[in-house]
Amino acid sequence: MTLIDAPLITLSAPVNLRDLGGIAVDGGVLRERLAIRTDDLALVTEEVADELVAAGLTAIIDLRSNAEVGISGRGPLGTRAVAYHHIALMADVGESMREQPMFTHESMGASYVAMVDTAAPQLVTALNVIAYSPGTTAFHCAAGRDRTGVLAAMLLLVLGASDDDIVIDYALTDANMPAIMQRTSGVMGPLWAKLGFDEERMRSALPAGEMAVSMRILLATLRERHGDPIAPLRAAGLSDDTIARLRARALDA
Template sequence: MRPTPGGVGPDTRTGEAERMSAAVDPWEPHPRPRAVHGLGDPDTEQGLLNLRDLGGIPVTGGTTRHGVVLRSDDLSRATTWEVEALLHAGLSTVVDLRSPHEVASAGTGPLRARGVEQHHLPLLPRSGMPGGLVARLTGNAVTPDELGRWYAMVTLASAPLLVGVLELVARAEGAVLVHCTAGKDRAGIVAACLLTVLGAGRDDVVLDYTRTSVALPALRRRLGLAAVAADVAVLVDAHPGTMAGMLTVLHEEHGGVREVLGEAGLTDATTARLRDRLVVATPARTSA
């Protein structure tokens, strides 16, 4: 399900065709994850800056299928070209993890009017940023481990909601796009849960999280966070230690992501449906 400019109609995007032809295609199949980011323009900060496909990641029994689950920054920023590309790619469902305040401020974007199913499931109902973590650590630098522990706290507190997101992915008819404002923290937690349930290894889950780093300079400028104090810089970074910290806390203190979600209602049937939708089996090797 790869979008092509030919399916969109006359190209009225000044200079964008040339830029897109030279860019890495976010739907291009590849055997391993690589730094592929959205169709947006990091120079002008227009469009989706942190859009990527969760396909091609090693999991138990194979790799994740391309074109089934996408993760992104704020979908209200999508350009007309990006909307057409997503529809061409088979997008049927959007999961919006932003807070009610963020949605009221930025809007939902243009896809609702195009018949795409929308689900607003605020992972952090009161705020999009871990301000509570900063308050608890006043006077101390926020480390990747601390932010990772906060991710784990969010996972534990929101486990039923996370199960609901996975159930939506399991039963959706087309591609599902999960997004928050930057596509880093909340979308990162959802992606980590999904990949872990499918059997992705710790290193591959961390690798997917860190791929956001490529988009962060433009995202920081867009969000007015280009200059932040050194002691809280990790909050606007995608440090591997953050996701590793989340997984460590959940594994050592709560039995792991799958155990946490299982206690919150994730069933074997839903897991099986997720595997049917998302896992491409690795071909068996034949002896010479």
């Protein structure tokens, strides 16, 4: 484990981790221990790493940018027998923030649409990892909200979950945001400084109000543009075989 230029990082348990099990999907209910969404797994303690592995974790999908990974590395899970897949959904976090100087739930929703448009191949790769990993796959970014939320939405769409249930899952992060900001400050502070952003300004720019708006914009836009909301993923190589495997694994005990 290496923590580069980030002396204030404190290892701790995730504060935005949840198993997607229990959500209604095509043919039944998504089983537990297929897919876990979470905030930054690079920051977990040794004890939490052991608990996750003991509970069946076999693969991690890291959606963070190279800059983020360069600060905190892989953390204690990097020394465990867990497959690691770095699949960045944004190549340059700084560029994304410069393009969106004012954060609103509406602008975040638009950024999710852009993420599906530009990172569909990466999303397909991530879905294949979930489909073909033998145990539980956990996927994360920093907060476990935006990039993680988009991948969770794509997985749930493929499995046949309703838009309402996808939004409900996404919005569970809302109450966790204060704890997320505190937990990730040791990484995000150095990252924002390196990119030339003021940490306090960035924190104050986070939108208030119900965050469900962002996910509803993504889902509505995909349906309006494509009819089939996973059409961009199909165009990027998502196969019927992978969809079938995900749906079978989602329902198998």
